[in-house]
Amino acid sequence: MDRGAEPVAPRRELDAAGIGDPRLRRSYRHCRQLHARHGRTYFLxxxxxxxxxxxxVHALYGFARxxxxxxxxPDPRTRAEQPRTALRTAQQRLHAALRGDGAEDRHPVLAAVVDAVRRYSIEPALFDDFFRSMRMDLRPRTYRTRAELDDYVHGSAGVIGLQVLPVLGTRCPVERAAPYAAELGRAFQLTNFLRDVGEDLRRGRVYLPAEELAAFDVDRERLEGCLRTGRPDPAVRRALSDQVARARAVYRAAEPGIRLVDAGARPCVRTxxxxxxxxxxxxxxxxxAVFDQRVAVGPARRAGAAARAAGSVLATRWGTG
Known part of the structure; x- marks a missing residue:
């Protein structure tokens, strides 16, 4: 494809990164499109x-997506075996591609993610942890304790923070910043769990620890009753309030890590x-109201936060901040 036919923003990013191979550019553009379509806040x-x-970062998001x-x-009749087989095949293809077997050549996502792993020395074992958690999603389940949920969240979100950290860069040894990066990934995931309670219930999943819900006389059956009515009852509101407080504590624990990343990446992480x-x-x-809608931060608020952060970026680059 003629580079002149590429959209301007992707072209500038790829040129700045020194990515010239047409196959790689197509893969990176595809990942960027996935990111823009499905991860609006993160993409911003x-x-x-x-x-x-x-x-x-687009490549890592595209892979996870x-x-x-x-x-x-989408077809519940295929949930038992087809996704399990697809996951196993995807994991095998990723490892083959990382070995240099050319497995990424015909895949719209793999070429970019393999290139990103090599450029930034991302630990391949993090992807195995991710696949392990994804396999846990193949059967409807309830997480009994916070420890059980944390085991899942490490692979589904903590490792994403660890994958992205080498791309962001750090102003300290990576080992010092890594726990904060994993904690921030965990905070994002816990937020998604709360926002998507209704959607997850429709898929047979509950990502809220059963013993913590039980302290408020809430169980899966009660949550499903709220799904049917589209409204949380008082006990469920109290339980969800408790879960929000727990998630906010994780954000507070992650926040000190922001100043440990490279100055050029700090506005991104802070936003x-x-x-x-x-x-x-x-x-x-x-x-x-998480049973009948998907709560989100409005576009104006997102744009305003990004504009303020962009001002900080410019001030830093021009030496005025």
Whole structure:
């Protein structure tokens, strides 16, 4: 494809990253499109990164989205075996591609993610942890304790923070910043669990620890009753309030890590931390209306936060901040 026919923003990012191979450029553009379509808040924050670093984040998001879509098969008759087989095949293809077997050549996502792994020395074992959690989603289940849920969240979200960290860069040894990166990924995931209670119930999943819900006389049956009515009852609102407080504690634990990332990446991380955290505010303001809608931060608020962060980026680059 003639580079002149590429959209301007992707072209500039790929050129800045020194990605010239047409096959790679197509793969990175595909991942960027997935990111823009499905991860609006995260995509907006990514645009605050220096341009050379953005394609790798798009690739990591595109990979996670691809695998997530394999798990959430639209036909319930295929949930038992087809997604399991698809996950196994995807994991094998990723490892083959990382070995240099050319398995990525004909795949719209793999080429970019393999290139990003090599460019930033991302630990391949993190992807195995991710696949393990994705396999846990193949059977409807309830997480009994916080420890059980944390085991799932490490692979589904904590490792995403660890994958992205080398792309962001750090101003300290990576090992010092890594726990904060994993914690921020966990905070984002806990927010998604609260926002998507109704959607997850429709898929047979509950990502809220049963013993914590039980403290408020809430169980799966009660949640399903709220799904049928589209409204949380008082006990469920109290239980969800408790879960929001727990998620906010994770955001507070992750926040000190923002100053450990490279200065050029800090506005991106701070904006993601702020906007995802505000989803919790919207959930509370809605009266915990998570059974019949998907609560979100409005476009104007997202744009305003991004504009302020962009001002910080410019000030830093021009030496005025």
């Amino acid at each position: 924050a990514t645009r605050l990164l220096p341009a050379p670093r953005r394609p790798a 691809w695998i997530d879509d394999l798990v959430d098969a 993601a931390h702020q906007l995802y955290g505000e989803i919790l505010d919207r959930i509370v303001e809605s009266g915990y």
